[in-house]
Amino acid sequence: MSERKFGEGAQPSPVLTRRRLVLGGSLLGGALVVGYAATNFGAIAAGALSVGAADANPGVFGPFIKIDEAGWVTVVNRYQEMGQGTHAGLAAIVAEELDADWEMVRFESAPANAAVYRDVTMGIQGTGASHAIAGSWDQLRQAGAAARTMFVQAAARKWSLPIDSIGVRNGVVYHVASQRSATFVDLLADAAKVAPPEYPKLKDPKDYKLIGTEIVRRKDSQSKSNGTELYTQDVRLPGMLVAMVAHPSHFGGKLGSFDISAARKVPGVVDVFEIASGVAVVAKDTWSARLGRDALKISWDDAKAETRSSDELQALYREIAKGKTDVTGSAFQTKGKVDDAFDGELFEASFDFPYLANAPMEPMNCVASVDGRRVKLTFAAQIQTVDQINCALAAITLPGMVEIETLPAGGSFGRRGTLTSDYIVECVNIARHVGGGRPVKLVWTREDDMSSGYYRPMAHHKVSIKCDEDGLPTAWRHNIVSQAIVPFGANDLPTHGVKNSPYLSVASVVDARIFTPKLAVPPGLWRSVGNSQSAMVMEHTVDLLARRAKRDPAEYRRAIFTKVGDVRKLAVLDLVCKKAGWGSPLDAGWARGLAIHECFGTVVAQVAEVSVQGGNLRVRRVVCAVDCGIAIAPNQIAAQIEGGVCFGLGAALYGRITLDHGIPQETNFDAYRVLRMDEAPAVETHIVPSKKTPTGIGEPGVPPIAPAVANALLSLTGRPTSSLPFVI
Amino acid sequence: MKLNVNGEDRDFDGDPNMPLLWVLRDHLNLSGTKFGCGIAQCGACTVHLDGKAARSCSVLAAEAQGMKITTIEGVNAGHRLLVAWVKHDVPQCGYCQSGQIMQAAALLDEKPKPTDADIDAAMSGNICRCGTYRRIKAAIKDAAGVA
Numbered sequence: 078m079s080e081r082k083f084g085e086g087a088q089p090s091p092v093l094t095r096r097r098l099v100l101g102g103s104l105l106g107g108a109l110v111v112g113y114a115a116t117n118f119g120a121i122a123a124g125a126l127s128v129g130a131a132d133a134n135p136g137v138f139g140p141f142i143k144i145d146e147a148g149w150v151t152v153v154n155r156y157q158e159m160g161q162g163t164h165a166g167l168a169a170i171v172a173e174e175l176d177a178d179w180e181m182v183r184f185e186s187a188p189a190n191a192a193v194y195r196d197v198t199m200g201i202q203g204t205g206a207s208h209a210i211a212g213s214w215d216q217l218r219q220a221g222a223a224a225r226t227m228f229v230q231a232a233a234r235k236w237s238l239p240i241d242s243i244g245v246r247n248g249v250v251y252h253v254a255s256q257r258s259a260t261f262v263d264l265l266a267d268a269a270k271v272a273p274p275e276y277p278k279l280k281d282p283k284d285y286k287l288i289g290t291e292i293v294r295r296k297d298s299q300s301k302s303n304g305t306e307l308y309t310q311d312v313r314l315p316g317m318l319v320a321m322v323a324h325p326s327h328f329g330g331k332l333g334s335f336d337i338s339a340a341r342k343v344p345g346v347v348d349v350f351e352i353a354s355g356v357a358v359v360a361k362d363t364w365s366a367r368l369g370r371d372a373l374k375i376s377w378d379d380a381k382a383e384t385r386s387s388d389e390l391q392a393l394y395r396e397i398a399k400g401k402t403d404v405t406g407s408a409f410q411t412k413g414k415v416d417d418a419f420d421g422e423l424f425e426a427s428f429d430f431p432y433l434a435n436a437p438m439e440p441m442n443c444v445a446s447v448d449g450r451r452v453k454l455t456f457a458a459q460i461q462t463v464d465q466i467n468c469a470l471a472a473i474t475l476p477g478m479v480e481i482e483t484l485p486a487g488g489s490f491g492r493r494g495t496l497t498s499d500y501i502v503e504c505v506n507i508a509r510h511v512g513g514g515r516p517v518k519l520v521w522t523r524e525d526d527m528s529s530g531y532y533r534p535m536a537h538h539k540v541s542i543k544c545d546e547d548g549l550p551t552a553w554r555h556n557i558v559s560q561a562i563v564p565f566g567a568n569d570l571p572t573h574g575v576k577n578s579p580y581l582s583v584a585s586v587v588d589a590r591i592f593t594p595k596l597a598v599p600p601g602l603w604r605s606v607g608n609s610q611s612a613m614v615m616e617h618t619v620d621l622l623a624r625r626a627k628r629d630p631a632e633y634r635r636a637i638f639t640k641v642g643d644v645r646k647l648a649v650l651d652l653v654c655k656k657a658g659w660g661s662p663l664d665a666g667w668a669r670g671l672a673i674h675e676c677f678g679t680v681v682a683q684v685a686e687v688s689v690q691g692g693n694l695r696v697r698r699v700v701c702a703v704d705c706g707i708a709i710a711p712n713q714i715a716a717q718i719e720g721g722v723c724f725g726l727g728a729a730l731y732g733r734i735t736l737d738h739g740i741p742q743e744t745n746f747d748a749y750r751v752l753r754m755d756e757a758p759a760v761e762t763h764i765v766p767s768k769k770t771p772t773g774i775g776e777p778g779v780p781p782i783a784p785a786v787a788n789a790l791l792s793l794t795g796r797p798t799s800s801l802p803f804v805i
Numbered sequence: 806m807k808l809n810v811n812g813e814d815r816d817f818d819g820d821p822n823m824p825l826l827w828v829l830r831d832h833l834n835l836s837g838t839k840f841g842c843g844i845a846q847c848g849a850c851t852v853h854l855d856g857k858a859a860r861s862c863s864v865l866a867a868e869a870q871g872m873k874i875t876t877i878e879g880v881n882a883g884h885r886l887l888v889a890w891v892k893h894d895v896p897q898c899g900y901c902q903s904g905q906i907m908q909a910a911a912l913l914d915e916k917p918k919p920t921d922a923d924i925d926a927a928m929s930g931n932i933c934r935c936g937t938y939r940r941i942k943a944a945i946k947d948a949a950g951v952a
């Protein structure tokens with residue numbers, strides 16, 4: 078076991094430095110599996126989390142690669158497929174180093190087993206922070222290259238030829254001079270006998286044939302178009318029951334008195350009972366469960382519930398930011414001596430953000446069965462290790478006794494990564510009551526989903542900035558008010574995108590604080606997390622500062638990036654300006670707005686073309702430039718940027734969950750307006766060439782769009798934006 | 806009652822007031838039709854009733870009786886929309902896509918050469934939270950042979 082601690086091990090990759098081979102070395106059901114287990118994870122994971130699940134039998138080509146006798150190369154995806162198409166990038170990394178035939182590469186979901194399938198940075202198994210590709214880059218290149226070497230050695234032995242005279246291309250191992258060749262399938266049994274190399278040689282990126290090309294496409298487009306993809310909602314198991322739950326109407330509300338007699342009489346209803354989160358109705362099918370729930374009579378106990386309204390909370394947040402309450406701030410970045418740095422004329426601005434729901438297309442759901450101490454979950458798990466722990470606590474068992482089969486998610490945008498595993502634990506509680514290992518599918522309606530909380534938290538930002546005679550910031554004061562997004566650990570998520578921003582770096586005095594009020598409304602992870610708010614604050618503020626200094630917004634940013642030596646941002650900015658025709662005339666009534674933001678290591682700049690006609694805000698075109706390191710799957714990078722723009726734009730235009738006396742008012746798509754096809758802009762994605770380790774792409778497309786639109790509006794109307802959404 | 810689904814008569818003896826969506830999904834084992842909102846706002850549950858796009862979450866079993874019901878499972882594998890969807894790598898999470906395809910198929914039946922405005926008008930009732938709208942539009946145009 079390694080001495081590395083929980084969460085360590087980002088650089089260098091533990092696979093490179095502390096790889097330990099786990100040799101299956103046998104033909105398992107016709108599939109040869111070669112295995113690597115990275116050993117950076119502490120005894121907690123190996124000992125507790127992998128109990129039971131640990132017999133996942135890592136094979137020869139490691140836990141990440143299986144090659145079978147039909148010639149399929151299966152790449153095991155430890156991350157959740159929620160639409161971001163990570164599987165394509167992961168498969169391409171393996172296929173590139175293995176020199177596999179891309180048409181014969183497919184993917185499958187890994188079982189929950191943190192000892193084998195943890196993310197090297199997070200230290201647990203889970204998907205987040207747009208990290209799948211970055212976290213797999215070294216590990217999967219190693220795995221692919223090792224497997225390739227084993228085939229080459231097998232061929233060399235068989236043909237009695239020197240190893241370095243043998244090549245591999247498209248799944249065929251060959252020797253030019255003797256005109257010999259063999260497929261992976263031909264060599265499968267022999268390769269299994271070769272000891273995997275400890276340090277296989279990796280390709281020079283200039284020799285890549287697959288990575289960075291249009292050949293790398295999704296592997297699931299067909300099944301996701303023709304209706305055959307299996308989501309949690311589609312799971313059918315023998316004897317399975319369907320459950321719905323009546324939840325408190327207020328956050329922090331509790332069950333008071335209830336009458337279940339009518340619900341029990343509804344045809345198809347099998348049982349009705351109290352669970353920790355409300356009253357569960359278990360039935361033979363979804364509709365009966367729904368009718369049963371409608372028949373419940375419940376009065377809730379709201380003594381400890383949140384009963385304030387959004388506008389009250391927003392007013393409170395403004396007071397907190399001014400330091401006028403007993404919620405004290407804690408500094409997250411300070412520099413220089415405040416003394417008289419903020420004396421004289423200041424630029425001041427503040428921003429209000431509402432609560433936002435993730436609202437993935439598939440409402441939350443889960444399938445669970447509990448048989449004594451064994452828990453089996455079949456659903457779109459996002460943070461498997463955390464779900465195992467939470468479910469083990471609920472079912473009074475060990476995390477390793479919680480088996481998870483991960484299905485693709487009909488979207489998540491962070492909702493399925495909720496660290497309390499709220500809906501999953503709810504399902505386990507119901508399945509435990511039902512008992513006997515009988516599977517239960519918990520179905521949430523859209524209304525359940527949207528009123529369940531775990532929202533992007535309401536927030537307020539207040540900035541006070543002193544500038545020099547060129548208009549550049551010399552002193553930057555920044556107060557953020559937001560609930561802590563995660564229930565434990567460092568609460569720096571709302572500061573992402575403010576902390577260490579080049580705009581703070583350029584100032585000689587920085588005084589940045591976060592205030593975290595406690596509310597019963599559960600906050601959650603919303604695609605790009607703190608970045609979607611901080612990008613709006615920083616990028617709109619910078620446009621306002623540029624305007625104040627009578628400087629062009631692109632030129633103003635360029636001056637700052639040059640001063641602080643941010644070469645990546647400079648390159649991304651130059652590319653977006655060039656592709657968007659920054660500075661060239663537009664038709665009357667249209668204006669461009671620019672924003673650039675770094676999120677989870679990826680820099681994205683966007684230029685939006687915006688008009689306001691007859692009171693209607695329209696965004697017709699968004700030009701994007703991206704630096705995400707080596708671009709593995711350009712088509713999917715473009716897809717994620719397109720999707721990120723739509724997701725962020727819909728939220729910026731219309732998104733808000735309003736609390737009225739504590740009760741969320743928007744509970745379905747009639748009131749919670751999202752972007753639709755007639756409003757979707759044309760999105761162009763341009764990638765900055767890079768030789769750096771790849772970084773994520775699932776989230777970084779979201780943050781810049783709100784400020785890009787706000788900045789275009791500023792240019793059109795001269796009016797700043799101080800709250801979202803734009804359209805009330 | 807009998808329901809004609811994808812050219813076959815199927816028996817259903819449950820609640821006649823059950824929305825067609827749940828009949829299809831829970832009783833006829835046709836889970837390609839998705840549940841998204843339950844109130845005719847998202848289009849994930851779109852099927853064809855006598856060739857016209859309809860939200861199966863808001864049609865009762867009894868109302869669908871006697872109509873020709875077509876679901877995504879009834880769309881033939883080589884359908885030009887399915888081919889175009891794959892060619893453009895339209896899906897992300899994919900959850901909305903069977904509804905999108907059913908809506909688009911109804912559009913092309915009615916307007917074989919739709920304009921951008923026709924596509925917007927026909928498709929704006931179908932939400933895609935992943936934001937694949939522009940690829941959907943490109944795929945429809947590709948399938949229709951309008952550049």
Ligand code: FES
Nearest residue numbers: 841842843848862
């Ligand atoms: S589920 Fe029927 S329209 Fe949304």
Ligand code: FES
Nearest residue numbers: 898899933934935
């Ligand atoms: S592809 Fe995810 S909702 Fe459309």
